[in-house]
Amino acid sequence: MSVLASLTRRSALALALGTSALIALPGISAAQEKVNLGVSIPAATHSFTAGIVWWANEAKKDLEAAHPDDLKITVKTSSGAPEQANQLQDLVTVTGINTLVIFPFESAALTQPVAQAKNKGVYVTVVDRGLTDPSAQDAYMAGDNTAFGKIPAEYFAKKYDGKANIVALRGIPTTLDNERWEAFTSVIDKYPDMKILDAQYGNWNRDDAFKVMQDFLTRFKDIDLVWAADDDMAIGVLQAIRQAGREGDIKEVFGGAGAKGMVKTIMDDDNPLIKADVSYSPKFIYEAIKRTAEARLKGEELPETTILPSELIDKSNAKDFYFPDSPF
Amino acid sequence: MPSAQEPQPNEAEGQSARASARRRLGKFDLSSQGPILGLILLAIVGTALNSDFASLANWMNVLTRTSFIGIIAVGMTFVIISGGIDLSVGSMVALIAGSIILVINSLATHIDAPVLVVIVGMMVSLMMGAAFGTMHGLLITKGRIEPFIVTLGTLGTFRAVLTWLADGGAITLDFGLSQTYGPVYYGTLLGIPIPVWVFLGVAIIGTVLLRRTAFGRYVQAIGSNEQVARYAAVDVDRVKILTYAFLGLCVGIATLLYVPRLGSASPTTGLLWELEAIAAVIVGGTSFKGGSGRVTGTVIGAILLSVIGNILNLTSIISVHLNAAVQGIVIISVAFLQRRRP
Structure with missing residues (x-):
């Protein structure tokens, strides 16, 4: 359902972008700086991955609202490593992304496809599990x-x-x-x-x-x-x-x-x-998308490795970790 | 029972020879005593390793947790004897569990009678189980699709629909209602937990159905030779549909006992239960090719499988990484004890 919703939302957005590009034809050179960010994550098969999908879509919503002109985010879910590899190709060739945030199903199986994307000039942030060859990624972010x-x-x-x-x-x-x-x-x-x-x-x-x-x-x-x-x-x-x-x-x-x-x-x-x-919240995907998008918008690089800290949750700080709308 | 009466003179000679051969072996007929022998051996080992194993409380834990798989396995016995298979039961449990929690939660907002609402939920569980089972039976007989394929298809479908309903997370029974529903799992009657009583009841009904009714004989006839059964004017399609419907009903019963345990359903609910149920049936001495089998064997098989896990949890003599290996070796050993003569 959420996939469908995001699909329609995405096409509506593409339409809007298309029309605005037509209207602002002379300004097309400015649009080249645009960050076209692809997010590739596992499909929601248990509550944790459901949380990942929810937070990725939250990041899309918040960030696209904050940067309406120069950021486009495409969220794709897949239910296995081979499907994720195919999706990655589609993101690069069809969607034309220049930035990628990926939560790989498996380290070994996804290393080659990610490396190919990187060779085509895509900036790659890998989340949660590292690739077998770290040179295939620009940045790595994981929970602690x-x-x-x-x-x-x-x-x-x-x-x-x-x-x-x-x-x-x-x-x-x-x-x-x-x-x-x-x-x-x-x-x-x-x-x-x-x-x-x-x-x-x-x-x-x-x-x-x-x-x-x-x-x-x-x-x-x-x-x-x-x-x-x-x-x-x-x-x-x-x-x-x-x-x-x-x-x-x-x-x-x-x-x-x-x-x-x-x-x-x-x-x-x-x-x-x-x-x-x-805490070991699926919210780290939100952080990863946010940090990557913001760094790329400024033309900056992310640190090679970022560990998103796990924190002790007790009565004093529990409300900071409570997200009633998230499925997780 | 062969030991009770002399073979009739008009019986086929081969059969009477085999029957007397079996009688000569007498009580050492391993092929039917294998599972119970295995269970007794395991119980001795378990008690030696940890004396708490033999405590009543531990046995009640084991029997209660076996009841879900056990009830499903009783239904599965009929399907396998008839020469069929059902791979979808674990996913079916998940989907029914999720659905009845949603039904109960939403009815409770309209009707202020929690007991009634819970009973309606339990009825829905039985109806959904029987309906899914009937659907399998129809697709297999009228649709002429292999049972393996039909139920492999629904294995994926049921779980996917549950995951979609749960939005990937868990569907949870409202707290007040889970207090009302709780006794169905946690309650006891004469000191024995309710699920164990239900398991016993289903096992008795299964035994009677298989051994004392025409339906039971038809199921065995179809499993040993479907073509001959057809020539003998057995309504093969109807009997097959009934076996799948009965299994579905058993799944419904297991689910209505399962839901009050944790009060939730998630995409991991009932994962791999189909394999556990099938293993219980086969370990219990039912032929995987169909034709013959016993409900009591299935019950012992199911208990045996959960006793292995129980013993492993009660001791730490081997690495936890090897638990599955021990389970595998015990299953094969028991199967060896009750192997058939060629």
């Missing part, structure tokens, strides 16, 4: 996976005086998950009285997290803290705790990513088990 694991560990250590029994959930075996896990354990290891009882994969999925947590509750009679490592998994964890009637002895559950439901719970303080979260 180390902080994603470090922040909850430090928060636990500080709040519970370095003394707690922790069970942890992991996502899907990937480098991203490993980075988070290593960051978490490296902090916990510094505190001899903080013990990780076990960690199992919950596949970033509510149902699997529910099952794993049920079994943790059967297995361990003394759990203080749960690092659910994801807001979706935290929902499954909370249900399992409630079912087992263990709200009394478990002190806190820490999710991750800053989904709006979780942020609202923290803001309203309406679940004693949920007090904090760490």
